[in-house]
Amino acid sequence: MSRRGPRGAEDRLRRLLVMLPWLMERGEVPVAEAAAHFGLSEHEVARDLELAAMCGLPPFVDEMIDVFIDDGMIWVGVPRLFTRPLRLNSVEAWELLAAGRAAMQLPGADPDGPLGRGLAKLAAALGEDDTGGVRVDLERPDVADRLATAIDAAERLRIAYWSASRDEVGERTIVPRQLFTDRGEWYVSADDDRSGEVRTFRLDRIESVEGTGEVGVAGAGPLPTPGEWFTDADIPRVTVRLAPSARWIVERYPSDEVGEPDVDGWVEARLPVASRRWFVRTMLRLGPGAQIVEPDDLADEVRAVARDVLGRYRS
Amino acid sequence: MADRVERLTNLLALLLETSTPLSLTQIADELVGQYPDKPNARRGAFERDKAALRDIGVPIEQEIVTGTEHAGQTRYWIDRERYELQGLALDPDETRALQVAMAATRPGSASGQEAMWKIGGGVLDSGAAVAAVVPDAAALPALREAVAGGRSVRFGYRDVDRHVDPWGVLLRSGFWYLVGFDHGRGARRTYRIDRIVGDVVAGEPVTVARPADFDPLDAVPDDPKLIGAEGDVTEATVLIDERRSAAVVRELGDDRVVERRTDGSVVVRVPCANLDAFRSWVLGFVDLAEVLGPPDVRADVVAWLEAIG
Numbered sequence: 001m002s003r004r005g006p007r008g009a010e011d012r013l014r015r016l017l018v019m020l021p022w023l024m025e026r027g028e029v030p031v032a033e034a035a036a037h038f039g040l041s042e043h044e045v046a047r048d049l050e051l052a053a054m055c056g057l058p059p060f061v062d063e064m065i066d067v068f069i070d071d072g073m074i075w076v077g078v079p080r081l082f083t084r085p086l087r088l089n090s091v092e093a094w095e096l097l098a099a100g101r102a103a104m105q106l107p108g109a110d111p112d113g114p115l116g117r118g119l120a121k122l123a124a125a126l127g128e129d130d131t132g133g134v135r136v137d138l139e140r141p142d143v144a145d146r147l148a149t150a151i152d153a154a155e156r157l158r159i160a161y162w163s164a165s166r167d168e169v170g171e172r173t174i175v176p177r178q179l180f181t182d183r184g185e186w187y188v189s190a191d192d193d194r195s196g197e198v199r200t201f202r203l204d205r206i207e208s209v210e211g212t213g214e215v216g217v218a219g220a221g222p223l224p225t226p227g228e229w230f231t232d233a234d235i236p237r238v239t240v241r242l243a244p245s246a247r248w249i250v251e252r253y254p255s256d257e258v259g260e261p262d263v264d265g266w267v268e269a270r271l272p273v274a275s276r277r278w279f280v281r282t283m284l285r286l287g288p289g290a291q292i293v294e295p296d297d298l299a300d301e302v303r304a305v306a307r308d309v310l311g312r313y314r315s
Numbered sequence: 316m317a318d319r320v321e322r323l324t325n326l327l328a329l330l331l332e333t334s335t336p337l338s339l340t341q342i343a344d345e346l347v348g349q350y351p352d353k354p355n356a357r358r359g360a361f362e363r364d365k366a367a368l369r370d371i372g373v374p375i376e377q378e379i380v381t382g383t384e385h386a387g388q389t390r391y392w393i394d395r396e397r398y399e400l401q402g403l404a405l406d407p408d409e410t411r412a413l414q415v416a417m418a419a420t421r422p423g424s425a426s427g428q429e430a431m432w433k434i435g436g437g438v439l440d441s442g443a444a445v446a447a448v449v450p451d452a453a454a455l456p457a458l459r460e461a462v463a464g465g466r467s468v469r470f471g472y473r474d475v476d477r478h479v480d481p482w483g484v485l486l487r488s489g490f491w492y493l494v495g496f497d498h499g500r501g502a503r504r505t506y507r508i509d510r511i512v513g514d515v516v517a518g519e520p521v522t523v524a525r526p527a528d529f530d531p532l533d534a535v536p537d538d539p540k541l542i543g544a545e546g547d548v549t550e551a552t553v554l555i556d557e558r559r560s561a562a563v564v565r566e567l568g569d570d571r572v573v574e575r576r577t578d579g580s581v582v583v584r585v586p587c588a589n590l591d592a593f594r595s596w597v598l599g600f601v602d603l604a605e606v607l608g609p610p611d612v613r614a615d616v617v618a619w620l621e622a623i624g
Contacts, residue, residue: 009319014371016324018432025435037437039428048320055324057332058345065324081328084399085433089372092430094456095421096413102449102486103416115416118409125402126463132530133462136486138447151444162562169558182448183489207561226446245591252489284598288622306624309602313617 007044015040016048017086023049023067024079031072049074056081093126097134105138107148107179138181141203147188150176156193156216160207167277169207174199175216180226183252187226191219200224235272238279239293242267246289249282268293280305322349326364327373331398336378336390365391374398400433410435419443424451452491452508457515458484467498467521471512475499480521484508485531494534496523505535551587551612556580556603587612594619 007015019038023029035042049067056064066077088096100119103109110116128134150157154175162169174190177198181187186203198221237256242249244265250258256270273279276298283290283302292299325346330337339361343350351357369375374397380388405413414436421427422441431439454470461468462481469478481495482503490507497504555563557579564572567583574582587593594616597604606613 009323010367010371012320013323013327013367014429015432016320017371018429022432022435038432039438051318051321052324055321055328057325057328058347060325081331084401086372086398087400088430088433090456090460091426092433094459095417095424095427096430096434097459098449098455098486099417099420099427100413102420102447106419106445106447108445113412114406114408115412118405118413119416121403121405121409122413128463132532133483134459135483135531136449137532138486139488148445162559167558178442178444178446180446180448183450184487185489204566205562207565223442225441226448281599281601284601284620284623285595287594287598287619303624305601306620309598310617310620310624312602312605313613313620 012048016052017082019045019048020052020065020067020082021085023074023076024083027076029074031069031074034074045074088126096122097126097128098136101134102136102138105136105140107140107145139184140181141186143203143206143209144179144181144186146209147176147179147203150211151179154215154218156212156214158210158212159201161201162205162207173212174201175218177218178223178226182226189223191216191221197221198223235274236295237270238273238295238298239268239270240283241291241293242269242286243289246286249286249290253282273298276301284309322346323364323367325349327368327393330375330391330393331395333392336376336392338380338385338388338390342391403434405434407435414439415443419446420449422446448489449486450489450491450509452511454508454511454515455484455491457517458493458508461515461517464517465521465524466517467519468495468515468517470515472506472510477506479504479506480523480525482525482529483531483534485535487535492531492535494531496521498523503534549586549588550584551593551609552582552607553585553597554580554582554605554607555600559600559603582607590615 015038019034022037023034031042031045034040035045038045040048046069049069052065053067054064063080065081066079068075068077097119100115100122103115104111104119123129147157149155156173156175158171158173160169160171173193174188175193176188176190178189179186180189187200188203188206189198189200191197192199198219244261247267250267250269250271254272256272259268261267271279279298280302283292284306292302326342329342329345337345339358342361343357350360365375373393375391376394376397377389377391380386380390413434414431417424417427417431417436418439418441422439422443428439431437458468458481460466462483467478467480469476471477476499478498479493479495480498481493483494485492485494490509493506493508493511495504495506496502552573560579560581563583564581567585571584572581573584576582585593585596590612593612597606597616598619606616
C-alpha cells in the first residue's frame with residue numbers, strides 16, 4: 001500500500017495500537033516483516049516504535065512500553081499496556097461480515113473451511129444469528145465455477161461468445177485470468193488469442209465453453225480493476241435528459257457527469273458511448289423517460305430503430 | 316512539549332490503567348510537562364486529544380462529580396472491557412481466509428484494512444483472481460447493528476420519514492436492500508439502501524419481530540420482472556429470434572418454452588407483473604423479440620415505441 005504525504009498523529013496512533021499487540025504476541029519480528037504487514041516503510045516502523053518506547057505510565061520510569069529495535073529485529077520484552085487491539089467499530093464490523101458473507105458466495109468457498117469457521121466466530125462475536133440478518137446473493141451462473149477452475153489450472157478454453165456490439169456469435173480461444181462480479185453481472189478477463197490482448201467477457205453472453213486440453217501461459221497484459229469502469233477519452237459522448245424512472249442508467253453505466261435534478265426530477269447527464277448498438281438498445285428500454293439532447297444523429301438513429309421495431313408489430 | 320503521538324499514547328495508557336476517574340488537573344499533573352500550563356490552552360489541547368482518541372474509536376467514559384468540593388468537575392477514564400477487542404479467538408488460517416475474502420470483495424476499503432489489522436491480518440492484496448465488487452452505502456453498518464440488536468430504525472426515503480423494524484439486509488444485482496416492517500404503512504416493505512437519505516437512527520426495540528421462517532433471500536425477487544407481483548403472476552408470451560433463442564432459454568429455463576419453431580426461434584412465457592422491468596427486458600433485444608400477448612401488454616410496448624419514434 002503506498003502512501004503520500006506525512007502521516008497525521010491520529011493515523012500513526014491508530015497503526016501503533018494494532019502494531020503493538022501484534023508484536024507483543026510474537027516477541028521478536030524482523031522490521032521488514034512488520035513494515036510489510038502494516039503497509040509502512042521500515043523507517044516509519046522504526047520511528048513509531050522508538051517513540052512508543054518512550055511512552056508508558058507516570059512517573060515514566062519502569063512502566064514503559066517494552067520494545068526496542070536492534071540489528072533489523074524488533075524485540076518486545078514484557079507485554080504490557082497495549083496487549084490487545086481496540087475493538088472493532090461498527091463500520092469495521094460491517095466490513096468484515098459483508099466481505100466474508102460475499103466471499104462465501106464465490107466459486108470454491110467451503111462453509112466448513114477456514115472462511116466458514118472464521119465467519120461463524122465473527123458473526124457470533126457481533127451478535128448475528130444465523131437466520132440471515134445479512135445475506136448476499138451473487139446469482140452465480142454455473143459457468144463461473146468452470147471458469148474459476150480454468151483460472152487455477154491456466155487452462156486454455158474454447159468459447160462461443162455473443163458480441164453485443166456486433167450482434168453475432170463468434171468462437172474464440174481464451175486463457176481465463178480473472179473472474180469477477182459487479183452490479184449483478186459476471187465477467188471473465190482473459191488472454192484472448194484472437195486479439196492477442198486481455199479482453200473482458202460477460203458470462204451470460206458465453207454460449208458454450210469447452211476445454212482444449214492445452215495449458216496456456218498467462219500473459220502480462222494488465223487486468224481491469226473490478227468495479228472501475230474503463231472509459232476512454234476518445235469514445236464519443238452523448239448528452240441525455242433522464243426522468244426519475246430512467247435514472248438507473250447512470251447507476252449501472254459510467255457517466256462523465258450528472259447534473260442536479262430539476263423540479264420534475266429530471267437530470268441531464270453526459271455518457272460515453274462505446275457502442276452505438278448498445279446505446280440505441282438502452283434508449284429503447286428507457287423510452288419516453290430519456291431524451292437525447294445531442295448529438296442529433298444518435299437521436300435520429302434511435303427514432304429509426306424504434307420505427308423498425310414497430311414495423312414488426314404492424315406487419 | 317512532547318510529540319503529539321507520544322502525548323496521546325501516554326494519555327491513553329493513563330486512562331486505561333487508572334483505578335479511579337481522573338480530572339484534567341490530575342491528568343496534567345501526571346503527564347508532567349506534556350500539557351500547557353495556562354488553563355485555556357491546556358483545556359484546548361486536552362479537548363483536541365480527547366476528540367482524536369474518540370475519532371479512532373477509543374471509548375472515553377466521563378462523569379461529573381457531585382456533592383464534594385470538586386462538584387461540577389468532569390473526570391475521565393477508559394473501561395478496558397469496552398476498549399479491547401475480545402471474544403473473537405480466530406485461528407491463523409481463519410484470519411488468513413478472512414483476509415483473502417476482504418481482498419476479493421472490498422480491496423480498496425480503508426475501514427476494511429483497519430479491521431483486518433485489528434484481527435491480526437496484514438495488508439490486503441489487490442488483484443484477486445476471483446472477486447466480487449461489494450458496493451458501499453453509508454447506512455449499512457448502522458442497519459446491520461439494528462438488525463442484530465433488534466432495534467427499530469428511522470430514516471428518510473423517497474421524501475418520507477420511515478419508522479421500520481428491520482429484519483435483514485440483502486445484496487442482490489449490485490444493490491443492497493433492507494427488508495422490514497414499515498410502521499407508517501403497516502406492512503412489510505423493501506428499500507434500496509443506497510437511496511436512504513441522511514442518517515439511520517436506531518431506537519426502541521422492535522415490536523413486529525422477524526417471522527421465524529423469514530429470509531431476505533426470498534423477500535426480494537431475484538427477477539426484477541417479478542417485483543410487485545402478488546398472488547398469481549401475470550405472464551406474457553414473447554417470440555425470440557433464432558439468434559438470441561439459445562441465450563434466452565438458458566436464462567429462463569426449458570420449462571418456459573411454449574413453442575420451438577422450425578426457423579430456430581422460440582416462444583417463451585415471461586413474467587410481466589412489473590411492466591417496466593418486462594418492457595425493458597423485451598426491448599433489450601431490439602428487433603429480435605416480439606411480444607405476442609396478452610393484447611394489453613403488446614399494446615403497451617407499441618405505445619412505448621410510438622412515443623420514441
